[in-house]
Amino acid sequence: MPSSLHSGDDDTTKKMIRDITLGQYYLGNSVIHKLDPRVKIMAALLYIVALFVVKEFTGFIAAVVFLEMVIIISKVPRRYIWRGLKPVLIIIAFTLAVNLFMIKGEVLWQFGILHITREGVRTAAFMGIRLVLLIIGSSMLTLTTRPIGLTDGIEALLSPFKKIGLPAHELAMMMTIALRFIPTLLEETDKIIKAQQARGADFESGNIFRRAKALVPILVPLFISAFRIAQELAMAMEARCYGGNVKRTRMNAMKFARRDLIAVVIFCVFLALIVLQRVLL
Amino acid sequence: MIEVRNLTHIYSEGLPHESVALDDVSFRIEDGSFTGIIGHTGSGKSTLLQHLNGLLKPTSGTIVIDGTDITDSHTRMLDIRKKVGLVFQYPEYQLFEETVAKDVAFGPANLGLGQEEIEERVRQSISLVGLDYEAIKDTSPFELSGGQKRRVAIAGVLAMKPEVLVLDEPTAGLNPKAHYDILDMVQEIHERENNITIFVSHNMNDIARMSDRVLVIDKGHLAMNGTPQEVFSREEELKAMGLALPDATEIVSQLRKEGMNLPADCLTVEQAAGAILTALGR
Ligand SMILES: Nc1ncnc2c1ncn2[C@@H]1O[C@H](COP(=O)(O)OP(=O)(O)O)[C@@H](O)[C@H]1O
Numbered sequence: 174m175p176s177s178l179h180s181g182d183d184d185t186t187k188k189m190i191r192d193i194t195l196g197q198y199y200l201g202n203s204v205i206h207k208l209d210p211r212v213k214i215m216a217a218l219l220y221i222v223a224l225f226v227v228k229e230f231t232g233f234i235a236a237v238v239f240l241e242m243v244i245i246i247s248k249v250p251r252r253y254i255w256r257g258l259k260p261v262l263i264i265i266a267f268t269l270a271v272n273l274f275m276i277k278g279e280v281l282w283q284f285g286i287l288h289i290t291r292e293g294v295r296t297a298a299f300m301g302i303r304l305v306l307l308i309i310g311s312s313m314l315t316l317t318t319r320p321i322g323l324t325d326g327i328e329a330l331l332s333p334f335k336k337i338g339l340p341a342h343e344l345a346m347m348m349t350i351a352l353r354f355i356p357t358l359l360e361e362t363d364k365i366i367k368a369q370q371a372r373g374a375d376f377e378s379g380n381i382f383r384r385a386k387a388l389v390p391i392l393v394p395l396f397i398s399a400f401r402i403a404q405e406l407a408m409a410m411e412a413r414c415y416g417g418n419v420k421r422t423r424m425n426a427m428k429f430a431r432r433d434l435i436a437v438v439i440f441c442v443f444l445a446l447i448v449l450q451r452v453l454l
Numbered sequence: 455m456i457e458v459r460n461l462t463h464i465y466s467e468g469l470p471h472e473s474v475a476l477d478d479v480s481f482r483i484e485d486g487s488f489t490g491i492i493g494h495t496g497s498g499k500s501t502l503l504q505h506l507n508g509l510l511k512p513t514s515g516t517i518v519i520d521g522t523d524i525t526d527s528h529t530r531m532l533d534i535r536k537k538v539g540l541v542f543q544y545p546e547y548q549l550f551e552e553t554v555a556k557d558v559a560f561g562p563a564n565l566g567l568g569q570e571e572i573e574e575r576v577r578q579s580i581s582l583v584g585l586d587y588e589a590i591k592d593t594s595p596f597e598l599s600g601g602q603k604r605r606v607a608i609a610g611v612l613a614m615k616p617e618v619l620v621l622d623e624p625t626a627g628l629n630p631k632a633h634y635d636i637l638d639m640v641q642e643i644h645e646r647e648n649n650i651t652i653f654v655s656h657n658m659n660d661i662a663r664m665s666d667r668v669l670v671i672d673k674g675h676l677a678m679n680g681t682p683q684e685v686f687s688r689e690e691e692l693k694a695m696g697l698a699l700p701d702a703t704e705i706v707s708q709l710r711k712e713g714m715n716l717p718a719d720c721l722t723v724e725q726a727a728g729a730i731l732t733a734l735g736r
């Protein structure tokens with residue numbers, strides 16, 4: 174019997190949908206949470222660059238220690254970090270497999286056309302560590318920064334490029350709106366799915382064509398809802414005289430505080446270590 | 455008969471944002487009855503309704519409909535959906551087909567019925583909701599007025615010939631005329647089919663006028679279960695839950711407080727007017 178005929182899974186899908194939306198930001202009150210978003214965004218970007226500067230395993234020591242420090246200070250529970258890692262496990266596994274089997278060198282183990290080389294093991298381990306650090310590093314940014322902080326930060330960091338015609342404010346506003354409406358649209362999707370299920374729709378059995386066709390009763394109402402919501406929002410913004418980037422001030426202005434300075438200094442020490450090990454080893 | 459036993463539902467159990475939407479709710483609904491459900495926004499009414507056709511699975515507790523335990527994982531979902539028709543709040547947002555007839559046919563087609571049977575049911579249910587089948591069958595549902603869209607959406611559920619019809623705030627957002635049209639239609643269908651009808655509404659006048667039984671939900675608990683007379687005579691408790699009385703009951707209650715000798719169980723304007731005339735000795 175196809176699983177959709179059991180009562181359980183409707184609920185599971187729904188739980189999943191909510192977990193994705195609520196899963197990103199972890200409400201907290203730590204120093205990391207309070208840091209200026211601009212500092213955090215730049216640090217996350219440079220951290221990723223640093224991961225690619227590292228050429229030897231020893232270089233990862235500094236990267237791991239730094240990340241571990243951030244995790245401990247932020248007080249974000251490990252299972253939240255693990256949850257962010259889970260969806261990309263397949264990509265990591267794929268990268269590992271490709272590196273493990275494809276790289277030529279001193280053969281350690283052979284089975285038919287498959288062989289594992291010493292160089293393969295080394296590269297796979299290296300890439301694996303780099304990927305995991307990259308994902309955890311960037312998710313620490315989103316786990317400790319509210320979406321609104323992220324978009325404000327991005328806007329501020331992009332604003333120097335306004336001179337060359339980059340619509341920084343408009344881009345940030347679009348991102349803010351998109352982020353704001355992800356939960357709304359997921360809720361809407363959930364409602365539509367349920368309404369069609371109440372009319373006996375079955376989304377989980379049959380071949381790929383049947384399943385694709387089964388999406389029509391969800392997608393059509395969803396698009397209509399999305400356009401309706403967009404129109405209502407545009408109307409509400411216009412009613413309050415929103416007019417793009419005309420010297421808008423913020424309710425929560427970003428301030429570069431003492432703790433930000435300390436964070437920048439610590440981060441520079443980390444960068445220096447990475448550069449040093451690259452130069453010296 | 456519908457029997458709900460110790461139904462509890464917790465959203466996102468085990469996560470920091472978990473919320474207990476229903477807490478140990480038990481009640482029975484007899485065949486052929488018309489049940490109204492009232493409760494403050496967020497009290498758990500929609501959550502309760504979605505359990506009745508298996509869209510939500512209880513965290514604990516059981517729901518037995520005509521001897522079948524629908525919370526049993528071996529019960530076929532399609533059988534439950536066939537038996538219990540659920541009309542969501544704002545059901546017009548689920549319309550998706552090019553024509554009204556095709557949209558109404560979606561439910562019966564999912565039941566695996568034959569072409570002729572489907573066409574017959576589409577014709578029947580479109581007339582049942584008070585629309586002219588021939589005139590409307592080939593129009594796009596998106597060109598209809600709000601009230602008409604809602605009728606088409608309800609027809610889509612009726613076409614599955616459910617034995618139990620469940621409606622979540624069926625008149626929300628409609629103008630007064632469409633409001634009464636939809637309710638009259640629901641009442642008419644109930645009388646004709648003698649089905650179990652369950653509806654949620656914030657309009658106490660409608661609840662008092664139409665229901666045989668009223669369930670009151672408060673913060674996930676079943677706070678009251680009785681006839682409209684019984685429920686609406688408990689004014690203080692209802693008001694403490696943020697609920698109102700039917701207009702007629704409210705007026706009579708005010709007059710009683712002024713010392714007028716009136717019965718406490720007036721639900722409709724006619725009853726209230728009669729009682730007041732009697733008390734005035736006319
Ligand atoms: N999909 C959901 N996920 C998590 N919580 C929900 C969900 N739907 C409803 N709730 C919560 O459950 C409670 C009851 O909601 P609901 O049944 O919709 O109430 P009502 O229909 O009486 O307004 C509310 O506190 C609501 O926030």
Ligand SMILES: [Mg+2]
Pocket residue numbers: 499500501543622
């Ligand atoms: Mg509701």
